[in-house]
Amino acid sequence: MTPAFSTNTDKTFRIIPLGGLGEFGKNLMVYEYGDTIICVDAGLMFPEDDMPGVDIVIPDVTYLKQNADKVKGFILTHGHEDHIGALPYILTQINAPVYGTRLTLGLVKNKLRERRLLDKADLRLIDENSSLELGDFQIEFVHLCHSIPDAVGIIMRSPVGNILHVSDFKFDPNPVDGRLTDEAKLKALGDEGVRFLLSDSTNSEVAGFTPSEKELEQVLDELISKAPGRVILATFASNISRVQQVINVATRHGRKVGVTGRSMLNNTKMAAELGYLKPPPDGLLTADQMNYLPPEQVVIVCTGSQGEPTSALVRMSRGQYRHLRIGKGDTVIISASPIPGNEKMIHRTLDNLYRLGADLYYDDLFDVHVSGHGSREDLKRLIELVRPECLIPIHGEYRQLVLHARLAKSLGVPEDQIFIIEDGQVVEIGDEWVISDGTVTSGRVLVDGLGVGDIGTVVLRDRRHLARDGFLVVTVGLDEKTGEVILGPEILSRGFVYVAESEDLLDEAKEVVWNVLETYDSVQEVATHMHTALADFCYRTTRRRPMILPLVVEL
C-alpha cells in the first residue's frame, strides 16, 4: 500500500491499526499527533492453514521505522501473546520504552530474556493509578477484568479530546482476584467526555453478559468433589486466574495441585513470585508426587486445551508423557473454548483420552470455561458508561466489528461516528471532523525459524503447490559442441506419485523428455518445451499438476 502518511508533520491526530491477522487492531495500534507516536500493544498471531511452515506472524512495522524518532513508547494492556509476543522482534527495530503493569512486564521479561534482549530493553512499570506525559499525550489507566490479572485500559487525553482504548476485557462481578473492572473511573471519564472509544469486539456475536468466573468455580467444585481419582485440567498457560481457581477448589477438597507443561510452569512460577498467584499452603506438587500420591488427592493443571501437538495433555492422550499415564478413573477437564481452526486437533485428543478410559468434561458437553471477553451486554454496558462520541470497534474479525458497530448504533452512537477500519487504514481526526480514507504500509511479517520476513507470497505459493502435487526435477546435460545428450534425462520426484511404485510412469515421462530433446536444439528451447510437455503428460496421466523444474546444462 502507498504510505500516504509517511511524513506527518502537521497537527492532525491519527489512529492506525497496524498489523493483525484478520483481527483488526488487535496486535498493534498506533496513535499519532505531531511529533508523537504512541503504540498500544505489540502482539503476535499464529499462522493460518495456508501458511505452512510458518511459526508465528508479526505486524509489519515499516510505518514505525519510517517514523522511528517519533515513537515515544509501547504501552501494553495485558500479558497475552497476541498483545506482547511481537515485542522481541519489534524492539530490535524500534527502541522505545515499554510501559506495562507488573505481571505484564514479568511476562515480557521472560520473553526478552529467552532471546537475550532483556539488557537492551527499557521497561517501565505502571499501575492503574499511573499518569504519563508522552509528547502531547497525557496518559492514564483503568483496571479491567480479563482472563489474566493486571489488565488495563488506556485513557489518552489528547489535543483532540479524550480517547479510551479498551483492549480485551469483561465486567465480571466476581473475578478470581477480587479486583473489579473500574466502573467508577469509566463513568467519571464518560462524565468528562470521551471523543473516541476503541473497544474489544471478540464476543460481539455472543448474547448476554459473559458469566462470572465465580460460576465456573462452582462447576469446578462439583466436578472435583465427585471425581473418583485424579483430575487433570487443561487450559491456556496464560490463564493464571484459572490456575488460581483450581488451587482454591482443590485445596478446599483436600487435594494437592501440580502444574505441568513448560509454559504453564514458567507462567505459574512467575505469577507466584510477583504475588498474582497464591500457591497452595504446602506448595505445588513435584512431577514425582503427581504420580505417586493416591489419585484421589491429586489435581493437575496442564497445557493442551487446543490439542497442540507438543503440549502435555496431547502427549498424555497418546501415552507419551513420561510424568503421567492417564487411565480409567482419571477425570480430564478441558477448561477453554476451541480457537477456530483447532477443533479437529482437540477432537482427536478427546478421542484418545476416551480410548485410555478417562472421564471427560469439555465445551460441547459442559460449561467448564468462561470467556475472558465481554459479550454483547458487557459491550453495551461499557458504551453506556463511557457515552463516546465516536466508536472504533477493534479486536475482532470483520463480522465481529460490524456487529459491535450495530450494537453501538442501537445505543444511539450515530452511524457516521462509527469507524470500521481494517489494518493500515488511517482515521484522521481534527477538531471538528474525522475522515478515514488514507492508508499506510501494514501487513503481516512471517517468521519461519530464524527468518523474519523472508517468507512471502512466492515461497508460500510454492509450498502450497508442493503440498498439493509435489515436484519433478528433470536434469539433462548436453554436449556443448554436438548438442548430444551426455547426461540424463534424470528425473527426481517427490510428493507427486509414489516413486517406488511408479517406474513405468516415470519411464514414460523420460520418453516425453526424449521427444523434446529430439525436436529442439537450444538449451532455452529444450527447457521451455520440456516444462510444457511434462506438465501436459502429468496432467493427462494423473490429473495432477506437480511443480516441474527442468535443469538443462551444457557440458
Add this chain to the structure above:
Amino acid sequence: MTPAFSTNTDKTFRIIPLGGLGEFGKNLMVYEYGDTIICVDAGLMFPEDDMPGVDIVIPDVTYLKQNADKVKGFILTHGHEDHIGALPYILTQINAPVYGTRLTLGLVKNKLRERRLLDKADLRLIDENSSLELGDFQIEFVHLCHSIPDAVGIIMRSPVGNILHVSDFKFDPNPVDGRLTDEAKLKALGDEGVRFLLSDSTNSEVAGFTPSEKELEQVLDELISKAPGRVILATFASNISRVQQVINVATRHGRKVGVTGRSMLNNTKMAAELGYLKPPPDGLLTADQMNYLPPEQVVIVCTGSQGEPTSALVRMSRGQYRHLRIGKGDTVIISASPIPGNEKMIHRTLDNLYRLGADLYYDDLFDVHVSGHGSREDLKRLIELVRPECLIPIHGEYRQLVLHARLAKSLGVPEDQIFIIEDGQVVEIGDEWVISDGTVTSGRVLVDGLGVGDIGTVVLRDRRHLARDGFLVVTVGLDEKTGEVILGPEILSRGFVYVAESEDLLDEAKEVVWNVLETYDSVQEVATHMHTALADFCYRTTRRRPMILPLVVEL
C-alpha cells in the same frame, strides 16, 4: 492389519465396520454369515488437513475383494455422499446389486452416469415395505426422518436374531415431507426382539431432542417476511427438505425462488422429477430472473454453507459470481452447521459478505439450521422403542460412540453388551456369545486425480515435509575417470527460502558442497555426505529442515 478372517467358511455371524475417517462404520458396514455378505452403504469421506492434494477418501475394500463371491448386495440407507459417494469406485471392483429407495437411487444414477458406469450397475429399487431374501438374511426396511427424504433403516432377520441398522436419523414430529419416523414399526420390532441395534452417534454430545424442521420453518418465515430485499439462503446441496421449506415459505410471502450452484441445481431438478420436491406453482427462477426481478420478490437457494472455495456463495462473497452481485439490502442466511475444520473458511465468507453490506443470519447468531441427526433424547427414545439386547454405536468419532454407549448403559443395556468397535474390528456373534477381538484389512484409500490408492503414507509425508520447508536438489557431475567435477554443483530450491533474495545463502550452500567434494571420492560417499552437510547448514543458518536430494552422476 492381519486379515485374520479372510476365509470365513463357518457359520459365525460377523459385523465389520470397513473404512471410515474417524467416523466408525459410517461409510461401509459389513454383515456376514456363511456364504453371504451384505454391505450397508458405500460412502466417501473428505480429506483431513494432513492429506494435502487428496480429493476424496474411500474405504479400503480388500476384505470384500477377498470374499467377492459372497457379496450379495449393497443396501443404501440414504442418498448422502458419505453413504453413497464411494460406489463408483467400489462397484468397479465388486459388482453386486445395489438396493436403494427411489431418491437414493436417483442420486446414485447421477453419480454413475457422470463416470459412465450406469450401464454396468445393477440398481434395484426398494421402499420401506420391501422385503428381500439375500442368502441367509431376510431383509426389511423402516422409514426414518433425516435431512434428506426417503431414508430407511434396515431390519435384518438373521440366524443369530434380529439386527436393526439405523443410519443417520432423527425423530422429527413435523418433518417437511410429513412422513414421520415409523415408530410403530420400530416398536413392533422391539416387541419381536432385537439382538443388535446399530445406531447413529453423531449428536450423542447434544442434549435434548433435535428440534423439528417445523420450528425452523417459523424462523425462516420471520426472516423472509422482514427482509427488505433479496434473500440468499445457503445450505447443503443434498438438503432437499430445506429447499422445500424455502419454497414453501417464499411462496407464502409472494416471493419467487431461484436455485443456483451446480450440485444444488442437479439435486433439485432430480428431486422434483422424482416427486420429492414440489417446485413453486410457477416454477423456479432462471438466472436472469434472479437478477432482474425486484429484489423484494426474490429468494435464492445456493451452495456454500461450508465456505467451499468454488461454491456459489463464496464466489458471491468475493464479487466473482456472474449471475448475482450481493450488496446492501440483501439478506444472507447460512442454514447449516459448520462441519469441524470448515470454521475458518466460513468465517472468511461471512466477513466478505459483511464487507459487501449484506445482512447475515448464521449459526453463531441465530437458530437458522436444525441438524438431521437425533440428539441424546432421540437416541434414548430409539433404544426404548427397540429395547436391544446389544448395542453397537456407529457413525461418530470415538468420543461420540463412548457417549452413546454410556447413554445406553444408563437405560439398562448391560455394559458387556455394548461394543465400541473401530474400523476393521470384527464382532463375532454365536447363539450364546459375542466376541470382538479379531480384525480384517481396513482403512482409507486416497483418491488424488486419477490415482486411486497410489498416494499413501510416503507421498503424504513428503508432501507435508515439502509444505513445511520446501526442498533443495543438488546436482553434481563427476568425471568418470578423474573424479573431477565437470558439472555443478547446481542447486535448485523451492519453498525453502525466497531464491531471488537468497543468493548469498545459496552460494554458501555451494561452498558446503565443494567441501564435501574435496573430501570424498566415491559417488555414494559424496551423495551421503552432501546430504548431511547441507541439512546441517540449512538448520544452522535458518532453523529449517528442507528436503535435500543430491543427484551425483558420473559422466
